[in-house]
Amino acid sequence: MKKEGSMQLKYIDGDTPSNYSALSSSSDLKLSQSTINNGKTYILLGSFEKTYPLMRRIGIGIYAAFKTLCTLGLGLFSESVRENWKSFWSGKKSKIIYSSSPSFLPTKLLADQGDAKAQYKLGLMYDESCGVTQSDAEAFKYYKLAAKQGHADAQYNLGVRYAKGRGVTQSDQEAFKYYKLAAKQGHADAQYALGFMYANGRGITQSDQEAIKYYKLAAKQGHVDAQYNLGVKYVNGQGVTQSEQEAAKYYKFAADQGHADAQYNLGVRYSNGRGVMQSDQEAIKYFKLAAKQGHVDAQYNLGVKYVNGQGVTQSEQEAAKYYKFAADQGHVDAQYNLGVRYSNGRGVMQSDQEAIKYYKLAADQGHAKAQYNLGVRYSNGRGVTQSEQEAAKYYKLAADQGDAKAQYNLGARYANGRGVTQSEQEAAKYYKLAADQGHADAQYELETLTL
Structure with a gap:
């Protein structure tokens, strides 16, 4: 408001x-x-x-x-x-x-x-x-x-109240009406709000062209969200001819005003050379700006950059630091990567308990490799009480997502009855799934079963 x-x-x-x-x-x-x-x-x-x-x-x-x-x-x-x-x-x-x-x-x-x-x-x-x-x-x-x-700020605030139903019955039509009155007077927030309503068909027939019109009016006045949304529109070619260069331009306008999503998206573009000249150093700059604001994907990408030494001096410690920032916000790949680091002591003090903690966080979000690694942990009793049942459970979760190693290990458990009821049919099923992905041991075991 x-x-x-x-x-x-x-x-x-x-x-x-x-x-x-x-x-x-x-x-x-x-x-x-x-x-x-x-x-x-x-x-x-x-x-x-x-x-x-x-x-x-x-x-x-x-x-x-x-x-x-x-x-x-x-x-x-x-x-x-x-x-x-x-x-x-x-x-x-x-x-x-x-x-x-x-x-x-x-x-x-x-x-x-x-x-x-x-x-x-x-x-x-x-x-x-x-x-x-x-x-x-x-x-x-x-x-x-x-x-x-004719007070423009009052017209805008009435639009906000109608849009949210604060003190009045919610009405997108009334919100649109008052936003338009304010927008005609050059009110940047109202222009942005009109663009948003046109983009989403709220209170008016959806129109990407009208959305672009009002976003541009607001963006010219420095409205950061309008600048960011124009970047998105140019990426997707909605209401405009698709252009990575224009997308990068508007992302930069917003990024330089502190818009975290724009900073991240601009970092991605510098990393990949989309719409701008490729530069790992510029990518790092914008990822760090976004990461400081808690942008989880920027934090994760910084972890990757530090692992690979792209635009920065390679550092497992810095990689682990940024992975942890992202992992603690629920980023599934960061949770898995941090689990690997605790397992191997890369950039952090080795800890099976911490490895299990982050593997489980990732596994609960469906990360197949984390599920497979938990299966291995339960099979070996590393950081957890050894359990063939738990091992089979996590192998199955990973196997059903197409992990070839998990499919092979689950096939072996069905063949031997370890943690599951013995079943040659189930063993053959999972061996075949792994064999079809080129898993050599699975191919051998499948051939043995069919002799």
Whole structure:
């Protein structure tokens, strides 16, 4: 959802503007001390909704309201109070919330006078619970008032609310309507949202050509997701002539803005020379950028690069490090490769227990080689209690995925009745599957069975 990056109003920094300084005495407004104290208490507690009706009872109109605000000390917070406000919030939106919270009173007054910017800001405050109780209904109300006056951010936020069904009945058609109003005014997020709706046929007939149109409008304004999606469209030739060069161009725009998927995809292109001149060094650069953001495929590919010494100095330790990053996020090939390294002590301290752990993680996701290796482990009792039944179980899982060694070993177990009920028919079946893949021992055993 689009949020204004700065909402600094007159009283944010604790300095009363000079043109209001003469209005800051209680005698000027003839207010009772108890009224002043109540107002100050409400402000210091952040109860701006309570302050507003009190203020309206004291004076009528914007001029009187500003005098009242000065009298009540809005903006004249002590340093400790300001720090409490700032420390109460954390994260990316702290600046928005801190700068918005003290502005409820003047914003409400201006909004009620029909000021579109104030209506939008008030909608935002209700949306994000900035100095007021969060209210989807009130947020929607003020966004709509501002949107009717052509406020692009308000139109966009209404589109988001209709798209998600927040405070209104979900409607892709209404979302599309408000996105389009904002997009016509050059709103980049709205242009991207329209592109997405056209691409997916939400609220409008699907059209890759229209999707490209709006993605390009947003991309020209630096919209990172639009740039990335254009890269995808050029890769797949959707709404445009397929072009690896154009794909790489848009991926680079997005990658250089920190888009992790774009960084990974650009790394792949540099690795393979698709749409760009092949460069392992550039591939490593973009894989590392994506990997730092937790991109699992980038982490895995870095592991591969370090194993093979492509674009980097060969290092089993670095390979194991990146495989572990990816494995711990559930990347099945990374789990298998890490299991192999723990089994052999390549880049890590040898550990049968860790090898079993990562083989099992990969096997549970259907990795045939991990299943085969577990079969071997259970057969030999390495890192696990020896069990012919468990060995046969994992051999079968791998064999049924076409692993020739597992097929041969399972055939041998059926021939001898190890971990399974003895069966020449099943033995012949699995020997043949392995033999057809060129497994020499299976071919010999199959010939022996048929004599």
